[in-house]
Amino acid sequence: MDALMEMETWEKKTALKAQETPDGAEQAEVIRMQNINKSYQMGAQSLHVLKDISLTVKRGEYLAILGPSGSGKSTLMNIIGCMDVMDEGSYQLDGVEIGHAKEKELVRIRNQKIGFVFQKYHLIPTYNVLQNIVMPLLMRGMGLREAERASMDTIELLGLKERIRHKPNELSGGQQQRVAIARALVGQPTILLADEPTGALDGNSGKEVLKLFQNLNDMGNTIVMITHDLNVAKHAGRVVQIVDGEISA
Ligand SMILES: Nc1ncnc2c1ncn2[C@@H]1O[C@H](COP(=O)(O)OP(=O)(O)OP(=O)(O)O)[C@@H](O)[C@H]1O
Ligand SMILES: [Mg+2]
Known part of the structure; x- marks a missing residue:
């Protein structure tokens, strides 16, 4: 069975669960950013990279953030993903204000709420597919056997069952990205956050x-997907553009 067929099977299995979602819950805002500003200090100079960014994303949305190189996409992604903090503004992720969170809290929020997918996969080269995929669950303190069991649906969904003992360098680029997506999804994050996932x-x-x-x-x-490529962005349900650190619809 190829990955997409497996997905369709899994989709049917999970359809029931989706229907059980209470009315309106899927319309809740998972990201609410207001007037976000971020500068980088370069010696004596300050580089104003994000300028008064306001952005909301609702549960279940598929948003693309489209912008040219240097426009501030990765900087914004780092803030959305709680890997960096803004200088000014308010960012609520799933109803929780991130601006005042301490580093330890950010690590926990990141692990629980964000599934990251990067352009270059970022897999651990010495770990096999299974070891890479279970990592977010181990980081939550889950035992290895339980984490492996909990990962099986996702591994099947992504068509990786036959590859779990392979190391990343024994896989094609597409397969490596599927491993990265499985790792991002395994902990059922609030948001799948992808930076140039097809790049x-x-x-x-x-x-x-x-x-x-x-x-x-x-x-x-x-899903929030960041890209410089309009043909990629078009696949999303909604596209916002970022140019020179400013967002326009
Ligand atoms: N750590 C940093 N220190 C100083 N300047 C930075 C840092 N990270 C990014 N910048 C600068 O901020 C601006 C935005 O960078 P960013 O990486 O967010 O752009 P991008 O839209 O992701 O670009 P690309 O499409 O090339 O990945 C650039 O001018 C960059 O040089
Ligand atoms: Mg970038």
Whole structure:
């Protein structure tokens, strides 16, 4: 069975769960950013990279943030993903204000609420597929056997069952990205946050990842995807543009 067929099977299994979501719950805002500003200090100079960014994302949305190189996309992604903090403004993630959170709290929020997908996969090269995928669950303190069991649905969903003992360098780029997506999803994060997820892939593998994102969104996953490529952004349900650190609809 290929990955997409497996996904369709899984989709049917989870359809019931999705219907049980209380009315209106899926419309809740998972991201609410107001007047976010961020500068980088370069010696005596200050580089104003994000300028009064306001952005909301509702549960179940698939948003693309589109912008040219240097426009501030990764800086914004780092803030959305709680890897960095803004200088000014308010950021509520799933109803919790992030601005005042301490580093330890940010680590916990990141692990619980965000599933990251990067352009270059960021897999641990000495770990096999299974060891990479269970990592977010181990970081939550789950035991290894339980984490492996809990990962099986996601591994099947992404068509990786036959590959769990492979190391990343024994996989194609598309397969490595599927491992990264499995790792991002395994902890059932509030948001799947992807920075140029197709940027390192050939055309077909890129299309496969975009189809996967579409299916994951159809299943109810909230996705924020960052890209410089309009043809990639078009796959999202909504596109906002960032130019020179400013957002326009
Ligand atoms: N750690 C940093 N220190 C200083 N300046 C930085 C830092 N990170 C990014 N910048 C600067 O901030 C601006 C925005 O960078 P950012 O990485 O957010 O852009 P981007 O839109 O992701 O670009 P790309 O598409 O090339 O990845 C750039 O001018 C960059 O040089
Ligand atoms: Mg970037």
